Amino acid sequence: MTLATSDTGEAHARRQAWIDRAERFGLLIAWAAVIIVFGLLRPDTFLSWANLSTILGSQAVLVVVTLGLIIPLTAGDYDLSIASVLTLSAMLVAVLNVWVGLPIVAAILLALLAGIAVGVINGFFVIYFRIHSLIVTLGMGTFIHGLTLWFSDTQTISGVSIGLVRAVIITRVLGIPLAFYYALILALVIWYVFSYTAIGQRLLFVGRGREVARLSGINVDRMRWGCLVVSAFLGAVAGVIYAGTIGAADPNSGLTYLLPAFAAAFLGATSIQPGRFNPIGSVIAVYFLVTGITGLSILGVSTFVQDLFYGGALIVAVTLSQIVRGREERLN
Amino acid sequence: MDAAIAADPGAGQDPVPVLRIAGLSKHFGGAQALANVGLTVARGEVHGLLGQNGSGKSTLIKVLSGFHEPDPGAQLWVNGVEVALPIPPGAFRSLGISFVHQHLALVPSLTVLENLMIGDLAVEGRWRLDWRGETARARDLFARYGLAIDPRMPVERLSSVQRALLAIVRAFDQLRRSRAPAPLLILDEPTPFLPASDVEHLFALIRTIVAEGASVIFVSHDIDEVRAITDRATVLRDGRVAGTVVTREVGKDDIVRLIVGRVVDLEAMRPPRRSLGTPTITIAGLSGGIVDDFSLSLATGEVVGLTGLIGSGYDSVIGMIYGAEETRRGTLAIDGAIHDLAAMTPARAIALGAVFVPGDRSRGAIPTLAVRDNISLPVLGRGLAGLAVNHRRLARRADGIGERYDIRPRDTGLPLGSLSGGNQQKAVLAKWFEVAPRLILLDEPTQGVDIGAREQVFNIIRAMCEKGAAVICASSDYEQLAALSDRVVVFSRGRVAVTLRGDAISKSAIAESCYRSAEPGMAETAA
Numbered sequence: 001m002t003l004a005t006s007d008t009g010e011a012h013a014r015r016q017a018w019i020d021r022a023e024r025f026g027l028l029i030a031w032a033a034v035i036i037v038f039g040l041l042r043p044d045t046f047l048s049w050a051n052l053s054t055i056l057g058s059q060a061v062l063v064v065v066t067l068g069l070i071i072p073l074t075a076g077d078y079d080l081s082i083a084s085v086l087t088l089s090a091m092l093v094a095v096l097n098v099w100v101g102l103p104i105v106a107a108i109l110l111a112l113l114a115g116i117a118v119g120v121i122n123g124f125f126v127i128y129f130r131i132h133s134l135i136v137t138l139g140m141g142t143f144i145h146g147l148t149l150w151f152s153d154t155q156t157i158s159g160v161s162i163g164l165v166r167a168v169i170i171t172r173v174l175g176i177p178l179a180f181y182y183a184l185i186l187a188l189v190i191w192y193v194f195s196y197t198a199i200g201q202r203l204l205f206v207g208r209g210r211e212v213a214r215l216s217g218i219n220v221d222r223m224r225w226g227c228l229v230v231s232a233f234l235g236a237v238a239g240v241i242y243a244g245t246i247g248a249a250d251p252n253s254g255l256t257y258l259l260p261a262f263a264a265a266f267l268g269a270t271s272i273q274p275g276r277f278n279p280i281g282s283v284i285a286v287y288f289l290v291t292g293i294t295g296l297s298i299l300g301v302s303t304f305v306q307d308l309f310y311g312g313a314l315i316v317a318v319t320l321s322q323i324v325r326g327r328e329e330r331l332n
Numbered sequence: 333m334d335a336a337i338a339a340d341p342g343a344g345q346d347p348v349p350v351l352r353i354a355g356l357s358k359h360f361g362g363a364q365a366l367a368n369v370g371l372t373v374a375r376g377e378v379h380g381l382l383g384q385n386g387s388g389k390s391t392l393i394k395v396l397s398g399f400h401e402p403d404p405g406a407q408l409w410v411n412g413v414e415v416a417l418p419i420p421p422g423a424f425r426s427l428g429i430s431f432v433h434q435h436l437a438l439v440p441s442l443t444v445l446e447n448l449m450i451g452d453l454a455v456e457g458r459w460r461l462d463w464r465g466e467t468a469r470a471r472d473l474f475a476r477y478g479l480a481i482d483p484r485m486p487v488e489r490l491s492s493v494q495r496a497l498l499a500i501v502r503a504f505d506q507l508r509r510s511r512a513p514a515p516l517l518i519l520d521e522p523t524p525f526l527p528a529s530d531v532e533h534l535f536a537l538i539r540t541i542v543a544e545g546a547s548v549i550f551v552s553h554d555i556d557e558v559r560a561i562t563d564r565a566t567v568l569r570d571g572r573v574a575g576t577v578v579t580r581e582v583g584k585d586d587i588v589r590l591i592v593g594r595v596v597d598l599e600a601m602r603p604p605r606r607s608l609g610t611p612t613i614t615i616a617g618l619s620g621g622i623v624d625d626f627s628l629s630l631a632t633g634e635v636v637g638l639t640g641l642i643g644s645g646y647d648s649v650i651g652m653i654y655g656a657e658e659t660r661r662g663t664l665a666i667d668g669a670i671h672d673l674a675a676m677t678p679a680r681a682i683a684l685g686a687v688f689v690p691g692d693r694s695r696g697a698i699p700t701l702a703v704r705d706n707i708s709l710p711v712l713g714r715g716l717a718g719l720a721v722n723h724r725r726l727a728r729r730a731d732g733i734g735e736r737y738d739i740r741p742r743d744t745g746l747p748l749g750s751l752s753g754g755n756q757q758k759a760v761l762a763k764w765f766e767v768a769p770r771l772i773l774l775d776e777p778t779q780g781v782d783i784g785a786r787e788q789v790f791n792i793i794r795a796m797c798e799k800g801a802a803v804i805c806a807s808s809d810y811e812q813l814a815a816l817s818d819r820v821v822v823f824s825r826g827r828v829a830v831t832l833r834g835d836a837i838s839k840s841a842i843a844e845s846c847y848r849s850a851e852p853g854m855a856e857t858a859a
Contacts, residue, residue: 195461196461197459197461198452198454198458198459201446201449201453201461202454204442205439205442205454211437213450215433215437275441
């Protein structure tokens, strides 16, 4: 009797271990599958190293935005203004460098400072007036977008210092632009902080149980505020990389990053560490989505597919994570 | 009283007690929650803290945990050193005091190990977490206290007793590592949701940590548990210390007497006997949550009280009848028509003539909306308003209701939240009673209602009975049940333990039944 129970128990545990593993690496496998499918359909264009390395390098901006998003998301807050901060920062670099004539380093520093300022203001309203971060950052995003349109005269500004362009996209290591490595290093840093520091653990508790966190002695308000500042800062970093990627800045394009970043953040939370916003999962999710879209455009599908793909992915990702949670509840 | 009841608790005990409180009082507005309370916990002692709801138990714990500031004059000594109240949040660890509250402060979706470490990580900035080492340390810790828990498992996969054990081990381990000379654990009702067999695991753990030098304050409703685990126990009644006893020297009856106090004659408050008609509403085989196979028949105009200790399940019955809580099975028969309770929804219940007044007023009304809007909600779209809401007519109706229910101040345009608790409750009752219900489901109808308004609330409920409604009232306020009920059903671990009828109903009889009902083999009694 006891033997039988422990046998089925063991079988059950083995099956559970397989399910866990499949879940952790499911997205990675799906990414590989997408590459294989498009590779078979368009072996010469899609599978070329030039194409793959371009995908890796050009999407560094989206990776950084996604990484910025998962920090407040882990703490239970949304930052919808991050894409507008990206545009603000890119435009500031361009305006200060090209129109005002500041050296590129000074322009970058000012752009990053502007990002931090936006984060401080977001946090101020969220913490002091207890307004939901969704609302604060929604308003803030539109506000600074207006600000950006105003100081840039709604113009696309090209001619950003070639030094920046070189540091971001022209210089390649192993054939891949430096931008990719910047994003990768950032992901690794966040991964370390999330997984191996006290701050990462505090963040997790702030997001999952504010009351538990407070009773454990965590300064919940300071953590949440800090997260909003870091996400805005990373939005500004993404803006700098954006300006470096195309050597110019235009006052609208940053906004197209918001939805893909959310889709990638939630999709990433279904893999590597399922149920948690995690940087490695996020990076994989970004490249999974981008590979899909690049493949479709090589097949000659119209551009509206991009919206279908990103919008659909966001809903599918959130649904998947809901199913994961529901299954865990049923296990009890 | 008894010889075993020491006049001055702590006198002649360990010269340096772990904790000594003297002259602790606490007022909330005009109400005195604690009056000159004293408490002494000796080193290595398990000290029980007992009392009914409202006896001041939780206020005492909240003063100790720094949540409430006591009235001036209260004194506290920890290990013989006087400490100012309230204790600031950061000081507990250095004082060697740790709390385990009923909700345990665990995040279910995170792992055991993460929950174990968060207390340290909240105060220590560590930049290199050694997960392997911490896992091994957690395994050692669990092995030492006989817990079969995998540190990597999410807390939500643990059983309730494992969660409680984890919370206690976590608290004690923190104290032990902070090298507190005399650690004190305050366990605030850690057992109400545990089955009896699991409580023994918890006690084994408490004995182990006491053997390792800890002292424990064990707050509980359950006399048997207090008798099983504590060395001494302090009983609070009406905010005062009713007595401190050496547990093994007194019987259960002595403790019950201390908790309940002298029998108060409540007959004066009770309405005159009424002859009740034949049953018209029948609930049969209701099961869900901890509640198992509950059946009840009600006559028109009858008030049935449901009660029991926390965790006995009495408080979820009315929500299940109304379709507001998950129900496994059961039927509701009104006038011969039988309805499946597993498929019940609030909308269907309302259509059948049932209304539900939740105890938590935030579930029953919206404080930021006007009294008038709250009262009008059930009649919107019921002919009265139709498609276009006639606000003037609704306001007139609401004003009339305010007059009849004596809702003060007489301005139904005021936000509900600006009224006193009693007047808010009158408005909430009016909101539902004005739709002429057949079956009224009440949950703690006078919680947070002052004494004067209480009598009015009782009268409103009685008036509804006279109009032919049947009432089921879930409450842990025995005085209120004694004043209202024709029958009181006492629950224990999800089943009916005792039913009190007619003259057998009194505050002390209900309290006694609740505290005794944990005993096995309690037969149904009737008067």
